[in-house]
Amino acid sequence: QPAVTSSEGVGEATGRSREMLESLLGPGGLVLLRDSVEWEGRSLLKALVRQAALRGERVHVLGCEVSEEEFREGFDPGTYSRLVYHDLFRDPLNWSNTGEALPGGPLGVLRAMCRRTGPGPVTIALDSLSWLLLHLPCTTLCQTLHALSRQDSRPDDSSPVEHVRVLGLLHEELHGPGPVEALSTLAQVEVTLSGTGDQASAHILYRRPQHRPTHKIQWFTILPDFSLNLQGGSPPKSQPHPDPRTHPVDPTTHLTFNLHLSKKEKEAKDSLTLPFQFSSEKQQALLCRGLGQATSHIFYEPDAYDDLDQEDPDDDLDI
Amino acid sequence: MFPELNDLLNASPDRAEPGKLTLLCDAETDGSFLVHHFLSFYLKADCKVCFVALVQSFSHYNIVGQKLGVSLTTARERGQLVFLEGLRSAVDVFFRAEGEAHPLHFLREAKAASLQPLYEFVREALEPVDQREAAWKRPVLLVDDLSVLLSLGVGAVAVLDFVHYCRACVCCRLQGNIVALVHDSGDAEDEESDVLLNGLSHQSHLVLRAEGLATGFCRDVHGQLRVLWRTPSPPAQRGRSLTFQYKIQDKSVSFFAKGMSPAVL
Numbered sequence: 001q002p003a004v005t006s007s008e009g010v011g012e013a014t015g016r017s018r019e020m021l022e023s024l025l026g027p028g029g030l031v032l033l034r035d036s037v038e039w040e041g042r043s044l045l046k047a048l049v050r051q052a053a054l055r056g057e058r059v060h061v062l063g064c065e066v067s068e069e070e071f072r073e074g075f076d077p078g079t080y081s082r083l084v085y086h087d088l089f090r091d092p093l094n095w096s097n098t099g100e101a102l103p104g105g106p107l108g109v110l111r112a113m114c115r116r117t118g119p120g121p122v123t124i125a126l127d128s129l130s131w132l133l134l135h136l137p138c139t140t141l142c143q144t145l146h147a148l149s150r151q152d153s154r155p156d157d158s159s160p161v162e163h164v165r166v167l168g169l170l171h172e173e174l175h176g177p178g179p180v181e182a183l184s185t186l187a188q189v190e191v192t193l194s195g196t197g198d199q200a201s202a203h204i205l206y207r208r209p210q211h212r213p214t215h216k217i218q219w220f221t222i223l224p225d226f227s228l229n230l231q232g233g234s235p236p237k238s239q240p241h242p243d244p245r246t247h248p249v250d251p252t253t254h255l256t257f258n259l260h261l262s263k264k265e266k267e268a269k270d271s272l273t274l275p276f277q278f279s280s281e282k283q284q285a286l287l288c289r290g291l292g293q294a295t296s297h298i299f300y301e302p303d304a305y306d307d308l309d310q311e312d313p314d315d316d317l318d319i
Numbered sequence: 320m321f322p323e324l325n326d327l328l329n330a331s332p333d334r335a336e337p338g339k340l341t342l343l344c345d346a347e348t349d350g351s352f353l354v355h356h357f358l359s360f361y362l363k364a365d366c367k368v369c370f371v372a373l374v375q376s377f378s379h380y381n382i383v384g385q386k387l388g389v390s391l392t393t394a395r396e397r398g399q400l401v402f403l404e405g406l407r408s409a410v411d412v413f414f415r416a417e418g419e420a421h422p423l424h425f426l427r428e429a430k431a432a433s434l435q436p437l438y439e440f441v442r443e444a445l446e447p448v449d450q451r452e453a454a455w456k457r458p459v460l461l462v463d464d465l466s467v468l469l470s471l472g473v474g475a476v477a478v479l480d481f482v483h484y485c486r487a488c489v490c491c492r493l494q495g496n497i498v499a500l501v502h503d504s505g506d507a508e509d510e511e512s513d514v515l516l517n518g519l520s521h522q523s524h525l526v527l528r529a530e531g532l533a534t535g536f537c538r539d540v541h542g543q544l545r546v547l548w549r550t551p552s553p554p555a556q557r558g559r560s561l562t563f564q565y566k567i568q569d570k571s572v573s574f575f576a577k578g579m580s581p582a583v584l
Binding site: 065067 | 435547
């Protein structure tokens with residue numbers, strides 16, 4: 001891991017990481033963060049929430065998996081004050097009967113967010129979509145998400161066009177391929193987290209209307225203040241058939257033979273005489289047969305019990 | 320309590336981090352030694368422990384506990400330990416009146432839906448009520464094990480909801496700890512078990528996974544333990560995921576790096 005020492009380098013690095021977060025936040029729509037047990041995605045979600053708050057946006061968080069204190073932990077006062085936490089963690093199924101539960105359950109909260117009126121762009125963070133998927137039918141959730149991220153295009157909305165961005169955390173292993181695919185078709189940006197050793201990586205897929213999907217891989221670490229430290233990555237490249245699971249395989253990597261000959265090997269190959277080629281040396285060898293006959297004998301000493309046949313075995317042949 | 324495991328996890332009874340969920344998972348081996356470790360660990364740490372034991376009887380845990388230097392009988396008499404003996408109380412459920420509350424009420428339902436009574440039991444057991452209760456340091460919930468609930472007909476989502484509520488109550492409100500064991504069946508077709516295991520792993524802060532050796536039974540190495548810290552800043556400087564091999568002895572468990580068993584070297 002290269003250490004950045006000069007202040008210029010530090011500035012450049014923060015600039016690049018901000019650029020990455022900004023590109024993830026994009027113009028609006030659903031940003032899907034797919035994480036796994038090994039590589040948790042809540043830190044990246046919090047980094048995105050912080051970045052949205054730094055832009056001066058209001059951030060609504062629908063918290064189903066961690067307590068408000070745990071989610072707010074580590075945020076600076078500016079971000080802290082811009083967060084509106086809808087606590088679905090404490091009593092999501094209304095078991096306590098204390099009236100602390102949010103009215104209407106998870107769907108009610110989401111619908112209330114849809115009806116929201118207020119100036120300025122808004123970011124909604126769903127922590128997590130997995131919890132919602134386990135408790136709501138997939139179609140209902142997808143329709144609500146669609147309504148949530150498309151509310152800027154409602155015809156009855158007289159206010160100027162506002163961008164609503166929805167950040168959804170999804171624990172991939174908990175769901176079958178169907179719901180995951182359904183959510184990923186809704187998403188404008190899809191981030192799949194993985195990594196090796198202690199280094200996390202994000203596979204980012206951008207889907208923009210009237211554009212080819214682009215994808216890139218970014219290696220990063222998340223600092224305690226939820227800013228990002230990038231470790232370099234490949235520039236975004238266009239791919240006609242984007243599928244993160246199929247990697248192009250070079251068929252010539254593990255061959256058991258040579259496909260190409262070196263100059264030396266080629267010379268050796270050319271100088272070799274093949275058995276069916278007739279040459280003057282071969283002719284000589286065939287012509288001087290007498291020499292070979294003179295030098296070779298067959299010695300045969302019969303054993304005591306050998307059955308020696310006096311007759312010529314080839315007698316019956318009419319030669 | 321196994322001192323070597325404490326060293327690996329950077330924990331001791333005097334300073335245990337509050338508000339954490341530790342998931343114990345065993346795959347093709349028996350992970351109950353981890354349950355015994357945490358039971359004796361928290362009893363020695365003067366925590367108020369609620370133990371939901373669905374696998375073994377009280378006397379079994381008591382005998383193992385005595386080997387590890389704690390007496391469950393004394394702890395129960397002092398009010399430090401609240402023990403729900405699943406094997407015994409499963410029968411009680413059927414001899415109760417219809418309306419009477421019972422932690423394992425789901426056994427009577429034709430279609431087991433919710434574990435709310437079990438959660439109510441845990442909440443009542445760990446909620447501090449008077450001054451004497453305040454003598455205990457922290458509330459701790461121990462479950463051995465959650466996979467049994469699946470076998471009893473409870474859905475994976477219902478078990479996840481139960482753990483969710485326990486987390487909200489014990490970890491967040493009361494600043495205590497939860498330790499739960501779950502089996503990894505290793506069967507890809509057992510979807511419920513997969514959802515439960517992965518869902519719990521996502522909720523937990525620390526995952527201890529005991530696995531049998533891939534090469535089969537061995538006299539000197541009984542299995543390997545994978546430790547995964549799921550917090551952004553793991554306490555160990557060596558990394559967020561570590562793997563050790565272990566050998567269970569009469570009163571302790573020895574841990575060593577992979578391939579470094581004293582019997583091999």
